[in-house]
Amino acid sequence: xxxxxxxxxxxxLAVLSFVVSLLKGNNxxxxxxxxxDRVAVINIDGTIVCGxxxxxxxxxxxxxxxxxxxxxxxxxxxxxxSVKALLLRIDSGGGSATAAxxxxxxxxxxxxxxxxxxxxxxxxxxxxxxxxIAACSSDKIYANATTLTGSIGVYMPYMNTEELFKKIGITxxxxxxxxxxxxxxxxxxxxxxxxxxxxxxxxxxxxxxxYTVAAGRRMETSKVRAIADGRxxxxxxxxxxxxxxxxxxxxxxxxxAGALGKINPGKDGLPPVKEREKQQPWEYFLSAEIxxxxxxxxxxxxxxxxxxxxxxxxxxxx
Numbered sequence: 582x583x584x585x586x587x588x589x590x591x592x593x594l595a596v597l598s599f600v601v602s603l604l605k606g607n608n609x610x611x612x613x614x615x616x617x618d619r620v621a622v623i624n625i626d627g628t629i630v631c632g633x634x635x636x637x638x639x640x641x642x643x644x645x646x647x648x649x650x651x652x653x654x655x656x657x658x659x660x661x662x663s664v665k666a667l668l669l670r671i672d673s674g675g676g677s678a679t680a681a682x683x684x685x686x687x688x689x690x691x692x693x694x695x696x697x698x699x700x701x702x703x704x705x706x707x708x709x710x711x712x713x714i715a716a717c718s719s720d721k722i723y724a725n726a727t728t729l730t731g732s733i734g735v736y737m738p739y740m741n742t743e744e745l746f747k748k749i750g751i752t753x754x755x756x757x758x759x760x761x762x763x764x765x766x767x768x769x770x771x772x773x774x775x776x777x778x779x780x781x782x783x784x785x786x787x788x789x790x791x792y793t794v795a796a797g798r799r800m801e802t803s804k805v806r807a808i809a810d811g812r813x814x815x816x817x818x819x820x821x822x823x824x825x826x827x828x829x830x831x832x833x834x835x836x837x838a839g840a841l842g843k844i845n846p847g848k849d850g851l852p853p854v855k856e857r858e859k860q861q862p863w864e865y866f867l868s869a870e871i872x873x874x875x876x877x878x879x880x881x882x883x884x885x886x887x888x889x890x891x892x893x894x895x896x897x898x899x
Contacts, residue, residue: 618844619853620666620835621658623651629676629710631683646673648680651714652687654857659691664855666842667691668835669701669719675709678735678786685717685793692718698841702834703825708732708813713790716797716824720841723834724816724825731819733794734811735787737779739765798823 625646632647658664667688688699701707701715702723709732715722724730746753746768753768764775771779791809795802800823808822819825827833832851839852846852 616663617853618665618842619663619855620668620838620842620844621654621661621664622668622670622835622854622856623654623658624856625651625669625671625673625711625714627673629673629680629684629714631677631680645676648677648683651684655684655687655691658855659695661855664697665844666697666838666852667699668838669699669715670704670831670834671701671707671711671715672704673708673711674706674729675711675732678710678713678790681710681713682789684714688714688718698838700834700838700841702829702831703728703730703816704831705729709734712824713793716794718797721826721834721837722824723827723829723837724819725830726815726817726828728816728819729813730816731808731814731824732811733790733805733809735783735790736811737765737783739771740767741770742767743769794824 628645629651630645630647632649634647634649634653655667658667691697692699698720699718700721700723701719703711703715704725705728707715707724707728707730712730712733715730755763755766757763761775761778764778765771787809791802791805794800794809795805798805804823808824814822814824816825816828820828827837829837835851835854836846839846842852844852
C-alpha cells in the first residue's frame, strides 16, 4: 500500500509540474548550450531586513528584501563562471544595519574570491542601509540626479506612553533579572544610565557605517563624518561630495559593469544579464492550489488504506 501511495504521489507531482511548465512557458534563461559572459543583476527593492532566503509572497514582492536572499544571489554569482561582473540595482530607503553588514561581508568575499567588478545603481532611493551596501565594495556607483541617497547615520526609536497609561488608568510593573532588562520599555521614562548605554551602541554602529563608507569610497574618515549627519542628498549633490561616481540610469550602470567585466555587448550595446526571475501572481495561486491537491490526495490515500473510512477517523479523534 505504501508503494502504491508513493507512486501515486510521484505521478501526481509529475503531471502538475508538466502543467506548470506549459503555463509558464520557456522563460528559463539557463540554456543547455554554452552560456555567454554576462552580468549578474541583483535587485534590492524595499526595506532591507535580516532573514533567510525565501520566495516572494504575492503581498510583499516590493515591501521587503532579506539579507539571506541577497547573500544567496551573491554566492550564486560567485559560483557561476559565466558571470564576469555584478550589478546591484537598488531602490530602498534602508533598513537593518545588521542586514547591511551581512550583505557587505558577502560582497567583500565575492570581490576577494573572484576579483570581479561590482557596480551599484540607485533608483528612487538608495539611502541609509541601502547606501551602506552600495558603498562598501562597489567599483562604481550610479544614481539619477533626483535619487535620494546618503542618510548615513543610525537611530533607535522608542516611545514613552507613561502619561497616556495614567490617564486611562493602566498601571504596569514587572519582575526582572537585572536593572537594564526592561530598557526602552514604553511605560516609564528612560534613565540617564540607560540613555548612555544605548547612545554608546548607536555611536559604535555609526562609526562602523562611517568607516565602511570611507573604505569603500576611498575617502578620508573625517570627510565622510563631516557629511554623515543623517541628512539625505540628491544624486547630483551626492556626486559633488563623492558619494556617487556617475549620474545615470540602470542601462548606463549595466553598460559600465559590462565594460569593467570585459563582456562583449550585444546589438543593443548592453551585456547579457543573469537575473533572478520573480514569480507571476498566477503562479502563487497555482502553487497553493497544487499543494492543496497533493495534500488532499495523500490524506485520502492514508485514510482509506490504513484507517478505514473518514467517519471512522473522525470518531477516533473526538
